[in-house]
Amino acid sequence: MSHANAALTPRARLRLAKLIVEEHWSATVAAKMFMTSPPTARKWAVRFRVEGAAGMLDRSSRPRSMPTKTPPELVKRIVKARWRRRLGPAQIAAELGLPTSTVHAVLVRARINRLSHIDRVTGEPIRRYEHPHPGSMIHVDVTKFGSIPDGGGWRFVGKQQGDKHKATTALRTGRTSKGHPNIGTAFVHTVIDDYSRVAYAEICADEKAVTAIGVLERAAAWFADRGVTVERVLSDNGLFGLPVGVRLAG
Known part of the structure; x- marks a missing residue:
C-alpha cells in the first residue's frame, strides 16, 4: 500500500x-x-x-496459494474440541499432533481463543443480543451489600477505627443489639438500558416489591427527562413479578 x-x-x-x-x-x-x-x-x-x-494501482499482497494453510477439516476438529470439551491449545495440539501455535492461531481466527467467549452450557460462542434503540429494553436487578458505617469501614480506616465508626453508626440508627453494633445491609437497585448501557441506581433499605416498583417508576422518569422512553422491562423472577416484555404506561 x-x-x-x-x-x-x-x-x-x-x-x-x-x-x-x-x-x-x-x-x-x-x-x-x-x-x-x-x-x-x-x-x-x-x-x-x-x-x-x-x-x-496497488494490488493485494495476499498470496495466490497457501500450501501450509491448515486444512478446513482439521480446523473443524480443533474448533469442535474447543467448543464441546473446552480443551486448551496445548491439549488440542497434543491430541491432534499439531504445534500449539497452529492451534492457537485457529482459535484466534474463530474468536474462541478465550473460554470466557464460550457459553458454558451450549459450548457455542457467546453472542450478545442488543436492542435497536435506547429504552427498547431495560434490565432491573437488586444486589445486597453490607452497609458501610459513617466515616468508612475497617478495610479503609483500619480495624480499630472501623469498629468505632460501626458503633457510632449503630447508635445513630438505633440498631445496637445486645451490646453488639449492627448497621444492617443495603440493597442496590439497578436499572440498565440495554442499548446504551446507561445505568440508574438507588440504595434502599429492602428489596420488597413496593420498593422495587418505586425505583422502576423513578428510573423511567429519569430516563424520560433525558429523552428516552422505556418500552420493556427485563427482571429476575423473584424481583417484583413483572413478566419479561411488560410495557410501561407513558
Whole structure:
C-alpha cells in the first residue's frame, strides 16, 4: 500500500510508465529521474502496456496459494474440541499432533481463543443480543451489600477505627443489639438500558416489591427527562413479578 512519502505513488508510476512506453525513454534514465531501480521502472511499464492506467494501482499482497494453510477439516476438529470439551491449545495440539501455535492461531481466527467467549452450557460462542434503540429494553436487578458505617469501614480506616465508626453508626440508627453494633445491609437497585448501557441506581433499605416498583417508576422518569422512553422491562423472577416484555404506561 503506498503511503504519503512513497517514491512512486500511483500518479508517479503512471508518469514513469508513460515516459518509457509513449515517449520511448530508456528504463535506466526514467528510473534515475524517479529515484527508483530500472527493474521497477520496467515492471510499471509492462503493467501500463497490458492494463493501462488501472495497472498503476496497488494490488493485494495476499498470496495466490497457501500450501501450509491448515486444512478446513482439521480446523473443524480443533474448533469442535474447543467448543464441546473446552480443551486448551496445548491439549488440542497434543491430541491432534499439531504445534500449539497452529492451534492457537485457529482459535484466534474463530474468536474462541478465550473460554470466557464460550457459553458454558451450549459450548457455542457467546453472542450478545442488543436492542435497536435506547429504552427498547431495560434490565432491573437488586444486589445486597453490607452497609458501610459513617466515616468508612475497617478495610479503609483500619480495624480499630472501623469498629468505632460501626458503633457510632449503630447508635445513630438505633440498631445496637445486645451490646453488639449492627448497621444492617443495603440493597442496590439497578436499572440498565440495554442499548446504551446507561445505568440508574438507588440504595434502599429492602428489596420488597413496593420498593422495587418505586425505583422502576423513578428510573423511567429519569430516563424520560433525558429523552428516552422505556418500552420493556427485563427482571429476575423473584424481583417484583413483572413478566419479561411488560410495557410501561407513558
